[in-house]
Amino acid sequence: MPADSPRVFPVDEFVRDELYPGYRQAFGSQPFVAGPVRPFSKADNARYWLRDSLHFSEGMVPASIALLDDAQTWGAQLGAEIVGVPPTRGSVNRLAGTHVYIGTIDVDTDWQMQSRAARFGEYVSPILADFDRYWGMRAAELQAAYDHFDALDLTSMDPGQLWTTVKDAYAFHRRAWFIHFEVMYVLTANYLAFYGLAEEIGLAGSQVSGFLAGEQTFYGRTDEELWKLAAHARELGVSEPLLRQAPRSVRANIEALAHGKTWWRELEEFLATFGWRTEETCRIDTPSWIEDPSPALERIASFLARPAGFDFDAARAAAIAERDARIDDARRAVNGDDLARFDQALASNRAANFAWWNEEHNYLIDRRAAIPVRLATLELGARLSDAGRISRPEDLFFLFKPELFEVMESDGTAWANLAALVPDRRAYFEHWRERGPSLPTMLGTIPLTVPDPIMIEVFGLSGHFLETLRGGTGGGEAGPASAGGGEIAEIRGFPAAKGVAEGVARVITTVGDLHTVLPGEILVCGGTTTEWTPAFGIIAACVCDTGGSLTHAAIVSREYGIPCVVGTAVATQAIKTGDRVRVDGRAGTVQVLA
């Protein structure tokens, strides 16, 4: 045998189905710190589960589940483990049909808490002390990966290169989500420390996010660019098609106009920078704006409905003035050593600002990390459908990642079996997509309180929120709004952004319907994410079922200077589109007037 040929020492003798007699490992039981995405089991009744419609409103196709595993499951668990967050080992996910629920994994022994605490400081302190450099390094790593993936010419690759690219894209996705949770937990510590200090010196912890407002973000810049495109559309006389036609057919009609091509070129330049984003997180089935600019076009159209435009400079100046006034008020209320600590905490949180990062990171991670997987998968799907293995490229979204990997790395004879599963799976996804809006906000045992401040401030699990849900029937179709036969005249929540507004309610359950919101309306929804941001330039106020002081809706409302009440638990059920409502963002109340 030539020295350079591979040599095999056969494993055949050791091949077994069982690890030990009577024990067969369950699928997916190994690679996780705490546990993979799973369907619910009866044991899950013992704890609480929160519907995460904030991140995944429409459900997960099979291929998205590996991406969810990378993110809110594996990424969160590994991040919590490596950072050594004492009270939590991250989050676990369960699926109701295709819909995502999140639970937290509490560390419940003193010894574990203490041993995690011992290494937590060593990990966190140096990063917080030099956060700009640290995040700059991570952001550069992510950007370098995007530069690599975006430059690939997938269509001209040979099959081996393409499959390598799929695997690289998945590997990158997992890495991106580890970065996400590593940074998140480190920043969370800084934020929560400020929160804890505020409570100690007699301020409210939930005030803290207001002290950190007014920072420019990538998506803030995106919105400014969209307003500019709207203004140019008006100047160049191309508004009519934008206002009157469906986004998918609008291009030809615009380019037929005198300055249409000029405007479309501007749009494409905009997309080259700002279009690498999907509408939801970990959803392989949602296109980026590069592929389908409809979301951008819809937003531009909704901005055209408000001819005065939106004065971003004035709004930011007002947000900064409001932030500084809150800081001044707080500083007046404390003194001596407390004041010195307050100033240190403020400086530390400005240098490593969770409220800012919570929005900023989305363009590098949440809304972008899955795009390389999606594009490579679609190219693979196109070739497979050309070869007659599957009926269309998107069929690959209905295969689980292990299924795809197994068939791709074997002789490929299993394609027929897999392809046969796709129609049923597609129907299953559609069935659950329709059920999504009526799913309960929480499942399992609703606790009296949730100790984790992030669950309170980001997801809004305040005592009031939990009490409202306990008082109702679980927040499902027959929610507390109709309990007792009487109408709820006033809904309470967390006062997220000050101001009073009265107007017509528009209840929106999925971001896809966001373009139906009219200027001056009051947006009522489960919760908002980055994709909802442009609506804040036209609405009069925002009301959410979920959320706390750190929620997207709270932060963005402050930047846009509109009143906002979050964490109401029941707003989308108690309020109907067309109701006249009055929102008091300082009191945290919403009155249904008629």
Add this chain to the structure above:
Amino acid sequence: MTDEAVLDLGVIRALHAPRVGPKMARLGQLASAGWRVPDGYVVTAGVLDEWLPLAARAELARLLAAEKAHDLTWLADQARQLVEDQPLPAWLAEAVGAAHERLRARTGLAAVLRVAVRSSAVTEDGLGASFAGQLGTYLGIRDPDDVLRHIRKCWASGYTAWALSYRMRHGLPLESRDLAVGVMQLVDARTAGVVFTLDPITGDRGRLIVEANWGFGESVVSGQVTPDYWAVERRSGRILERREGTKDVWSVLDETAGAASSRVVLMPLPAELARVPCLSDEEVRYICEKAAELEEAEGVPQDVEWAIARDLDFPDCVFFLQHRPETTWSAAPAVPDQTPPAKAFDPVQYALRNVFKVPGT
């Protein structure tokens, strides 16, 4: 006579304690270090012994040895009367008059200057017990002749029943010796009181205690009112506790007696003042901060009298009138600072302790 019967405060340093008493020596030292203290001068302790005529001394010795001397009230009356009846010599009147003129010039107040005449026993603190408030202190005096008379009253106060009993108990000669008298500019106090650099009740070194009332500090040091009370955390300067006093009286200048002879007297406190704290939080913290500095310099817990002048801007209005080692606890084993360790904002510690509530952090 000695050519240094009277010393201006500006030249007094700690080393002068044997002649001016520790109280005035500390005040001089404080003034020289740039602290805000009332200006003044001191009639040194030696003067008392030089001045009292031989005949008077013989008479005093007879009284102290008298059979009836066990009746301390009687003895005190007799002895004090004897001292107060002695004429003051011209050299002393001259020296005090000159010092007073210098003080009037330094303060720029001329004849309007009012002073406090305070006894300053050379041994008072060294005995390990507090003489505070037991020897004469006279406030609001304006006329130099009146100052002289009150200096003599201070000397006479060395023969109160309390002072005699004290010396008797400690086996000391009954003669009052070594008594200096300080004459200080009277701070026209809006509010005055004391600060202890430890909690005098518990000995807790982590807390400073401020007690104060409107007007001159006499109502507080003589225990005539339940003063306003603040407990302040040493480490953070945070006010841990505040109690409103029962401030029904205050010490004020009695203007009814005529400008020349008006004195500080106890009067009913107007109701609108009684309901209001007599210090702002800022003033409380400033007073504590300075008292802690004093303790640092002295090395032992201090009991500090202070006054806040009307019509001066903060913090120039805060005067330190006297300070002395706190006597109750300084002999006892030190009670360590009971506040938890310093808490600068360390995000890790705050997250672990306040938010994650990790046991033992």
